[in-house]
Amino acid sequence: MAARGYRTPFLSKLALMICLATVALSVSNCAILRLDNPLPANLENRVQMPGMPGVRAWGDQYSKSFEQSALESVEQEKAANNGELEPVFYVLALSGGGEEGAFGAGILCGWTKAGTRPQFKLVTGISTGALMAPFAFLGSAYDKQLEKFYTTISSEDIYQPYGPVTILLSLANLKALPSMADSRPLTRLVARVIDADLLHKVAQEHLKGRRLLIGTTQLDAQRLVIWNMGAIAASGRPQALELFRKIMVASASIPAMFPPQHFEVEAAGHNFQEMHVDGGTRAQVMLYESSVRFLAVTSRRPRKLFIIRNEQVHPEWENVKPQLKYIAIRTIETLLKSQGVGDLFRLYVFAQRDQFDYNLAYIPPDFTPRPTSTFDTAYMNKLFQLGYQQACCGQPWRKYPPGYEPARLGEQLDFPDPATAPQESSTRSGGSP
Secondary structure, three states: OOHHHOOOHHHHHHHHHHHHHHHHHHOOOOOOOOOOOEHHHHHHHHHOOOOOOOOOEEOOOOOHHHHHHHHHHHHHHHHHHOOOOOOEEEEEEOOOHHHHHHHHHHHHHHHHHHHOOOOOOOEEEEEEEEHHHHHHHOHHHHHHHHHEEEEOHHHHOOOEEHHHHHHHHOOOOOOOOOOOOOOOOHHHHHHHHOOOOHHHHHHHHHHHEEEEEEEEEOOOOOOOEEEEEEHHHHHOOOOHHHHHHHHHHHHHHHHOOOOOEEEEEEOOOHHHHHEEEEEEHOOOOOOOOOOOOHHOOOOOOOEEEEEEEEEEEEOOOOOOOOHHHHHHHHHHHHHHHHHHHHHHHHHHHHHHHHHOOOEEEEOOOOOOOOOOOOOOOHHHHHHHHHHHHHOOOOOOOOOOOOOOOOOOOOOOOOHHHHHHOOOOOOOOOOOOO
């Protein structure tokens, strides 16, 4: 969920424990917890879900099944609209951000209030974006559920931290633990909101030609996995609901903080296990990556991409104490922010290549409230209201990634002539040039 950890005591402890774990594991010869039958590296490109071939793809590799699904979506859309296609191809990409997903939830609900929210042909979600993606996909009818999800929960609804003794025993490999906390509260929360009725509605929309994609990170492979959630919902398989829920939990499972989710897979006629964690480990926001040759499988019509980045993208000042845990958590926070900005540029390149109108929203730098704890309900309500009011007032979407603005058409850049430009002096004090 890519939470802004350095401001919360739990994640400060997490950073410290990650450092300690690195030391402990480097000097210990004790047995380490492993999967029973992990997927071998030589079969990673042949992996499938049992009974549901084609419902997942690597984000960095072309997928024939995903391209076929994209082709089918055009025909399904025509069948659902008396042979016609919607006049505009709308895409919504929802990013990670932990508790700050309340900002995106507010935008979606305020967008409904403004009366300008479109129906999206494609919705993608990563991390906390994966938790809101099914609601966003199903449309305004689920705004109440979305608002409740992001304005009434607290940390107790997401995780239960292990005690210090348990964690220290784990670091010493005397008690095997995959994480700092138990995420079964999150699993129960997802099970309450993602029921058979919602799964059925996702399947119906999928069969109308719409697509819902969620990303997780396969940790052994260090690769993004994109899941075709509508295809799972429409598969008719008895395990579809459980798999749908598990993917959502996996996409929001911060490594080391929450335990990874284990998936039973098959490859070359044999069964194996994979370990998946937060999609934000690999990307803070995604489109369809390399899995689909987009322009080859879609019709010519206007295309609009809307990205909601559930974070601030500008640098934020923080007085960092010169101690291990504070330096560690500040470093992780900085890396995640930098990665998130890079992803916004990556999607801008996709938008230019695939002829999308690029629209970006993110938490503005003048929003100054800070959470007092992880998943601070009061803070999340402020974020929700911020997004809601901005969308209600028709806040203009930003047309470029942060810090970038192209040269105006016909504008000529004026570079100085090196032959006539003044030269910087290289004279050093007390010496010659």
